[in-house]
Amino acid sequence: MKEKLSLPHLKKIIAVASGKGGVGKSTIAFNLAVGLAQKGLKVGLLDGDIYGPSLPKLLGLTGPAKVQDHQFIPFEKYGIKAMSMGFLINEEMPVIWRGPMVMTAIKQLFKDVAWGELDVLLVDMPPGTGDAHLTMCQSISLDGVVIVSTPQDLAWIDAFKVLAMFQKLHIPILGIIENMSGFECGHCHHLTDIFKEGGAKSAAEKLGIPFLGSVPLDPKIVQNSDAGVPDLANFEKISKKLLPELRSF
Amino acid sequence: MKEKLSLPHLKKIIAVASGKGGVGKSTIAFNLAVGLAQKGLKVGLLDGDIYGPSLPKLLGLTGPAKVQDHQFIPFEKYGIKAMSMGFLINEEMPVIWRGPMVMTAIKQLFKDVAWGELDVLLVDMPPGTGDAHLTMCQSISLDGVVIVSTPQDLAWIDAFKVLAMFQKLHIPILGIIENMSGFECGHCHHLTDIFKEGGAKSAAEKLGIPFLGSVPLDPKIVQNSDAGVPDLANFEKISKKLLPELRSF
Numbered sequence: 001m002k003e004k005l006s007l008p009h010l011k012k013i014i015a016v017a018s019g020k021g022g023v024g025k026s027t028i029a030f031n032l033a034v035g036l037a038q039k040g041l042k043v044g045l046l047d048g049d050i051y052g053p054s055l056p057k058l059l060g061l062t063g064p065a066k067v068q069d070h071q072f073i074p075f076e077k078y079g080i081k082a083m084s085m086g087f088l089i090n091e092e093m094p095v096i097w098r099g100p101m102v103m104t105a106i107k108q109l110f111k112d113v114a115w116g117e118l119d120v121l122l123v124d125m126p127p128g129t130g131d132a133h134l135t136m137c138q139s140i141s142l143d144g145v146v147i148v149s150t151p152q153d154l155a156w157i158d159a160f161k162v163l164a165m166f167q168k169l170h171i172p173i174l175g176i177i178e179n180m181s182g183f184e185c186g187h188c189h190h191l192t193d194i195f196k197e198g199g200a201k202s203a204a205e206k207l208g209i210p211f212l213g214s215v216p217l218d219p220k221i222v223q224n225s226d227a228g229v230p231d232l233a234n235f236e237k238i239s240k241k242l243l244p245e246l247r248s249f
Numbered sequence: 250m251k252e253k254l255s256l257p258h259l260k261k262i263i264a265v266a267s268g269k270g271g272v273g274k275s276t277i278a279f280n281l282a283v284g285l286a287q288k289g290l291k292v293g294l295l296d297g298d299i300y301g302p303s304l305p306k307l308l309g310l311t312g313p314a315k316v317q318d319h320q321f322i323p324f325e326k327y328g329i330k331a332m333s334m335g336f337l338i339n340e341e342m343p344v345i346w347r348g349p350m351v352m353t354a355i356k357q358l359f360k361d362v363a364w365g366e367l368d369v370l371l372v373d374m375p376p377g378t379g380d381a382h383l384t385m386c387q388s389i390s391l392d393g394v395v396i397v398s399t400p401q402d403l404a405w406i407d408a409f410k411v412l413a414m415f416q417k418l419h420i421p422i423l424g425i426i427e428n429m430s431g432f433e434c435g436h437c438h439h440l441t442d443i444f445k446e447g448g449a450k451s452a453a454e455k456l457g458i459p460f461l462g463s464v465p466l467d468p469k470i471v472q473n474s475d476a477g478v479p480d481l482a483n484f485e486k487i488s489k490k491l492l493p494e495l496r497s498f
Contacts, residue, residue, distance in 0.1 A: 020301055021376050022271015022404070052269055052376075052407040127270050127301075127376060153475040155271070158301040183432065183443065190436035194468045196475070219443045226402040226445070 004141050005110055010044070012120040012246060014174065015136070015145040017166070019158030021127035024179040025148045026054035027225045028215065029124040032146070034230040035239025036246075037079035041119040044074065044081040048136060049126045050105050053086030060228020063087030071114040078230055083113045103135045110140060120246060133162075137169050144174040146212065146242070151178055151199035160203070174212075174245040176204040177238060181214035210245060213238040253390050254359055259293070261369040261495060263423065264385070264394040266415070268407030270376035273428040274397045275303035276474045277464065278373040281395070283479040284488030285495075286328035290368040293323065293330040297385060298375045299354050302335030309477020312336030320363040327479055332362045352384045359389060369495060382411075386418050393423040395461065395491070400427055400448035409452070423461075423494040425453040426487060430463035459494060462487040 007013070016029040026047070033045040047055035056062055059077050065087040066073045072088070074081040085105060115121065123142075126133055136142075145166045149159035163173060178200035182193050194217060204211040215221070215234050224231045256262070265278040275296070282294040296304035305311055308326050314336040315322045321337070323330040334354060364370065372391075375382055385391075394415045398408035412422060427449035431442050443466060453460035464470070464483050473480045 020271055022269055022399075026403075052410070054403055054406075057403055057406065150271075152471055154275075154303055154306055157306065161301070183441075185434035185437060185439055186441060187439035188434060188437035190434055192432075192435060192468060194432065194466060195471055196468075217443060219441060219445075222401055222444055 005107065005139055007110060007140070010110075010115060010118050010121045012143045013123060013140060014120055014246070015048075015123045015125050015142050015166075015171075016148060017125040017133075017145055017162050018127060018148040018155075019160070019162035020149070020155045021052075023148055023150045023155050023159075024215070024221075025127070026058060026124050027221065027231075028148050028177055028179060028235075029122050030055065030058045031230050031232070031235040032239055032242065033080045033082075033122045034078045035232060035235045036120060036122075036243070038232070039239060039243055041246075042117060043079070044083075044115050044118045044121040046109050046113075046121055046123045047082070047084030047086065048106060048109065048123050050085050051126065053084040055082055055084035055124065056086040058225055058228060061087070068114065071112055073114055081115060081118070083109055083115075085109065103139075106135055107139055133165075137166075137171070142171045144172045144245070146174050147176045147209075148179055149176065149200045149203075150180045150195045151193070151197050152195040153199065155195075156199050156203060159200070163207075163209075173209050175210035175242065176200050177212045178214040180217040183217040186219075210241070212241050212245075254356065254388055256359060256389070258366050259359075259364060259370045260367065261392045262372060262389060263369055263495070264297075264372045264374050264391050264415075264420075265397060266374040266382075266394055266411045267376060267397040267404075268409070268411035269398070269404045270301075272397055272399045272404050272408075273464070273470075274376070275307060275373050276470065276480075277397050277426055277428060277484075278371050279304065279307045280479050280481070280484040281488055281491065282329045282331075282371045283327045284481060284484045285369060285371075285492070287481070288488060288492055290495075291366060292328070293332075293364050293367045293370040295358050295362075295370055295372045296331070296333030296335065297355060297358065297372050299334050300375065302333040304331055304333035304373065305335040307474055307477060310336070317363065320361055322363055330364060330367070332358055332364075334358065352388075355384055356388055382414075386415075386420070391420045393421045393494070395423050396425045396458075397428055398425065398449045398452075399429045400442070400445040402445075402448065404444075405448050405452060408449070412456075412458075422458050424459035424491065425449050426461045427463040429466040432466040435468075459490070461490050461494075
């Protein structure tokens, strides 16, 4: 076992993971962070996706991050502190990095950022169970993980793999969130389960893992995400349900 | 420059790439492969996603693949030959692999599979511009790439990065496909651009790259994907438009 980074100023480090990309994991991590901050916690959000960082767009901010006393200063907006590789690189530059460079980059986001004292640092994990993922689990003491999936079988297959990986590493699964859970037509209010419905919920029940809630497929969330604005209406309940899970360990 | 694999029996090797996961790249690669086969080409489909292979589910097939004369025999269905790491591993096993193992696995999918003579091998690329991606570009002579994106800004940012990477490597961009392009309510037929609309199309025009077409957000495609059935209605036009691009070089 490799030695893990010592990060006593970060009380809880919680990963948000999905396995499959494009299920809205980053949008959910961002809105959860803002939601938890509004409940009075000191919250940080670390965008762990080295290859395709979404956080600058979600926050509506651009880098570069300032450096002070050899540390990157996190951005502050909507009551949270935030850092992303996207604040350290040019957005249009293709990031072609080999494994060892990824390892160094990820450690820097934890170690070389002036996070200060935080109640919880949410880590928006890279997709997959690849190199970056494994490095994160080996070098950081994660206190728990929130799994995000759409109801589609193809998404749940990958989410389950990630869930199994975390269980194997003895990291507590705090709950599952189902995203893109149904679409209500703005014209006739007819509900269509475009990506089917309830798959993640029934999987959570079967596995005995808390179901934290579902988020609808809503053009407003897409617009807000692209405009760098949080969407609190849909995330209020989920943040509330996550709070006791965060305090229970 | 590393030496590339010699694959003279594969006339054209075309990558399907997206940058961001979850934009439907695998579904599109699968339907393009079937569409091109129906136009009379000998088509193979290689699922290059080592971490989250989707092809077994899309084809409705399970492994393991048979081995003959030290080669894996590709599966044949809907007129195409297909191979995926998902046919070689257990679907529920978390794939935690380090860079060098990924490199070996990807090369095997090209070299140690009995593809036979093919007019075109479509490669469903892994998401991102990471390790697996770079290995693929370094060890295989790619003849071209098709880029898939949703209309959402967050997806296009990543698609553009991948596009820039391929341009840097002097691999021709054959065209851009916009997926999840609009949703028609099954009840009132009102059209909602859930993920916005036309972003990929206007980007293609701006960059002077062929726009191959858009695919709507359609529950039928999701159902077909989960059921292992192709969706030819939506892909007929796109396959037809891709064909001359394939023959033009």
